Amino acid sequence: MSEPRRIALRPLARILDARQKGENPDAIERENLRLRHEQQRDKLRQRAESRLFVMAVCFFAAFSAVAFKMSVLATSEPAEPSVATSGSSIISTRADIVDREGRVLATNLVTNALYVHPHELIDPAAAAEGLAAIFDDLDADMLLRRFSSGSRFMWIRGSISPEQQQLVHDLGEPGLLFGPREMRLYPNGAVAAHVLGGARFGEQAVNAAEILGVAGVEAEFDAELRDPNRNGQPLELSLDLTVQAAVEEVLAGGMTLMNAQGASAVLMDAHTGEVISLASLPDFDPNQRPRPLLEGDPSLSPLFNRAIQGVYELGSTYKLFTVAQALEEGLVNSETMIDTQGPLRMAGFNINDFHDYGPRLSVHDVLVRSSNIGTARLAQMIGPERQQDFLGRLGLLEAIDFDMIEARQGRPIYPSNWGQLSTMTISYGHGISATQLHLAAAYATMVNGGTRVTPTLQRQAGPQLGERIISEETSALLREMLRAVVRDEEGTANLAEIPGYEVGGKTGSADKPNPQGGYYEDRVIATFASVFPANDPDYVLVVTLDEPSISVLGETRRTAGWTAVPVAAEVIRRVAPLLGLAPQDIDPEVAYRLSSSSQ
Template structure:
C-alpha cells in the first residue's frame, strides 16, 4: 500500500511561497489518513459481523431441520456401536414366593498380576501364599519369573484380603471390579437354584452365567438388561423349604438312609412349594462333578445329583391308587367290588405274592388299604395294557416333567421295552416302570384335586392352573377317601397328623441290581400323601434311599416304618407355616350343669 507523505515537499514549497503555514498541510493529511483508517476498520468489522451472522444462521438452520426430522421419525432405542460384544455383569435376583431373596449379586474385586510391572516377585509370591493358603508360593514365583505377562490370581477376594494385598505394595498386583453371585441362605434350596459361575472375563468386569437349576434354565432372562433388574419369582416358600430340609435331614440320619428327597406341591396350581434332595451342597462353593479319576461310581451318590427331579426309581405300591382309580373311572369296579386275592398269582415263570395272606378276596378299597399286589394286578388285567398305558400317560408318568430346571430332561421315565401282560400287572403296583418323585407328585395332584391335569412348575402362579380332566370328581373323591383309610387304619398309620386329615399310600420297592435282578436288602421307601384329604390343598412325596431302622427287635426297611413317620413330622412342621389351622373337634363339656343366680 502506497502511503501519501504527511509533508509533501512540492506543497510545502508552494505554501511558503504564498505565505501559508506548512504545518496546516501536515495536520490536514493526518486527519485524512485517520479518516481512511477509520473507514477501513468499520468496513472490516461490518464484514466480520456479516460472516458471523451467516454462520449462526446456517447452524440454527441445520439444527431446526434436524429437529423437524426427529419429530417426524418413529422413536427407537439407541444402539451403541462397539467392536465386539460387551460383557454384561448385572444379573437379576431370584426370590421366593414372598419376595425373600434366594440369590443376589455382591460387588467384590478380582486380583490379577501385570508381571512386567512387578518389583519384587519373590516377596510378592511369599506374601500372597500367606494371604491365600490355597496358593503355592513356588508356583507363583515360577509364573512371576517366567514368560507370562498376565496372571489371574483370584477371581474373587474379600475386602480384608484386598487390604492385605494392598499392604504388599507391589505395583504389579492389581484389582478389578467384579460382581459375584451370592446365595445368602447357604445350602437351602441348593438343587433348585443350581448355582452360577463366570463366563467371559475381563479385568474390569465378568459375565455371571448359570450352571444348573433355575439359574441355568432362566439364564437368558436373568441376564437380559431389558428386564431392568426385575427378579425371578419362584413358587417355593423359603421358610417351608428350610423346615422341610431340616426334618428330612433328621429323618435320613435316623433311618440310616444314603439319600432322601421330598416334594411339596400345590394340587391346584402345580406349584412346587418345597423340593429337597439330600445330600445337598452350598451353591456359594459348588463342588465339582465327580470323575473317573476320583474313583466315582454312581453319579447319583454325588451331592450335585437332584434326586427329586433326576432320580428315577421304581416307586412301588404308591402306583396302586392309579390302577384302582382307572378301574373305577372305566366302571369296571367301585370301592366295594370284591377282588380275588388268592395267591400266588402266576404268569408263566413269574409269581406275584402279597406281603401277607389277605384271604381269598378283598374289596377294592381294602386292596389299597392293605396294599395287595395280587388284587391290584387282577384289576390291571381287567383294564388291559393299552388302556393302562394311556391313563398313566395322561397323568404325565411316561414323559419328562415340564418343571423349569435344566435337569428335568435327564429324569426321563424308564419304560418297559415291551408293555406285555406281565408288565401291565407289575406296573400296576409300581414295578417295571421308573419315574421321579416330581412325576409322582404331579400324578397325585392331578388325580386328587378333583381330577384335573396340572403341570409341575417352580414359578409362582396366580390361581388354579387346570388342564384336561383325568377322572371324574366322584372318582377323585373316592380315591382320597381310600388314601385317608390307608392312614386311618392301614399301612400308613404312623402318618396321621392330628388336625390335618392326612391321606396317603406307602410304597416299598426293592432296588434293581446293575447286573439284573433285585437286591434283597436295599429298598426305595416312598410315602405319597395328601392333606387335607377331604379338601386337598397339598401333596407331599417323601422318598428314602436304602433306609433301615431297628424297631421292636427287627430291622425294618418298609415305607410304613421309615418314610411315613418322616413325612408325618414334615406335615406337622410345615402345615402351620402354610397358614393351615388344624381342624380339631371341640369336645362337648360333660358333667357340668348351667345354673343361674
C-alpha cells in the same frame, strides 16, 4: 452442444435500414443489449430457484427424521440407558432370585478380582510367598515360576473377600492389582441349593465379568436373569423359603434316624402345580459349588438332584392309578370283591402279597391294605393298551417340562414290550420307573378333582385348567381311600396320623436295582405319597428315602410304613402351620403347642 445464438448489438443490415428511414441506429444497440440482459437474468433466476428447491427438500427430510424419532420416543416405554463398564461389552448385571414372599434367594455382591502384572513386581519371590500365605490353595514356588514365565498379565483370583483384599494390599506390591466386579451370592447357604443350582464367571475383563448359570433355575432362566431390560426386576419363584428350610431340616434328621443313603421331598400345590419346596440330600452350598464326579455313580454326588433326576421304581404308590382307572372305566366300584388268593402265577412268575389278606378283598381294601395280587387282578381287567394310555395321559411316560434343566434327564423307564405280565407288575409299581416329581404331579391330578397338573417353579395366578383325567366322583372316592390308608388300623401308613390334620396317602417300597443285574434283597427305595387336608387336599407331599433301615423291637424295618411315613408326618406337622393350615378339632392348648413348635 452448440453455442447459443448471440444477438449482435449493432447488426449492419438493420443500421443501414434505419438510416434510410431516418431513425437513430443507437436505439438498435440499446434494444439488443436489453434483450441480452433479460436472457442472463432469466437464466440466473432459474438456477437460483433450482438450488432453493434442493435445499428445501433437504431441510424437509431432516426435520421429518427428527420428528419421527421424537414420536417414537414419545410413544415407547421409558427405560434407563445401558452403560458399559469401563468401555467393556460384557454384561455384568444379573437379576436377583426371590421366593414367593419376596425373600432373597440369590443376589449379587460387589467384590474385586485379583490379577498381576509380573513385569511391575518389585520382588516377585516375596509377592509369591505373600499370596501363598493369604490363599491356602496357592503354592509359592508355582507362583514364582508363573511370574518368571515372561507373561505380562495373569489372573490370581476371580473374586476375593474384603479381608483378603486388605491383606494383598498390605503386601505393597504395585504389580498386584484389583478389578471390580459382581459375584453371585446365596445368602441362605445350602437351603434350596438344588433348585438354585449355582453360577460361575464366564467372559472376564479387568473391570467386568459376566455371571453364567450352571445348574438349576440359574441355568434354566440364564437369559432372562442376564437381560438388562429387566430393570432390576427379580425372578420370583413359587418356593417358600421358610417351608423349604423346615422341610430340609426334618428330612436331614429323618435321613440320619433312618440310616438312609439319601433322601428327597417334593411339596406342591395340588391345584396350581406350584412347587412350594423341593429338597434333595445330601446337598451342597452353591456359594462353593463342588466339582461333578468324573467317574463312579453320579447319584452319589451331592450335586445329584434325587427329586427330579433320580428315576426310581416307586412301588405301591402306583396302585392308586390302577384303582383310579378301574373305577373310572366302570370295571368295578369301591365295594367290588377281588380275588386275592395267592400266589398269582403269570408267565412263569409268582405275584405274592406282603401279608396273607385272605381269599377276597374289596377294591377299597385292596388299596388300603396294599394287595399286589388284588391290584394285578384289576390290571388284568384294564389290559395293556388302556393302562399305557392312562399312564401316558398322567404324564408318567415322558420327561416333565419343568423349570430346571435337570428335569430333562428325568425320563421315565418302562418296558418296550408292554405285555400282560408287565401290565400286572406295573399296576403295583414294579417294572416302571419315574421321578418323585412325576409322582407328585400324578397324585395332584388324582385328588384335585381329576384335572391334570404340571409342576412349575413360577408363581401362578390361579388353578391350572388341564386335561380331565378322571371324574370328580372318582377323585372323591380316591381321597376317601387315601385317608383310610392313614386312618384305619389295617392301613399301611397309620404312623402318618397327625392330631389336628387329616392326612391321606399311599406307601411304596420297591427293591433297589443292582447295577450288576436283578435286585438287592436288603435295599429298598421307600416312598410315601401324601395329601393334606385329605377331605379337600391343597397340597401333595412326596418323601423318598434311599436304602433306609431302622431297628424296631430288635427287628430291622425297611418298608415305607416304618421309614418314609414318619418322616413325612413330621414334615407335615412342621409345615402345615407355615402354609396357613390351622389344626382342626383339637384342643386349643394342644393346637397352640403344635403351632409354636413349628416356628
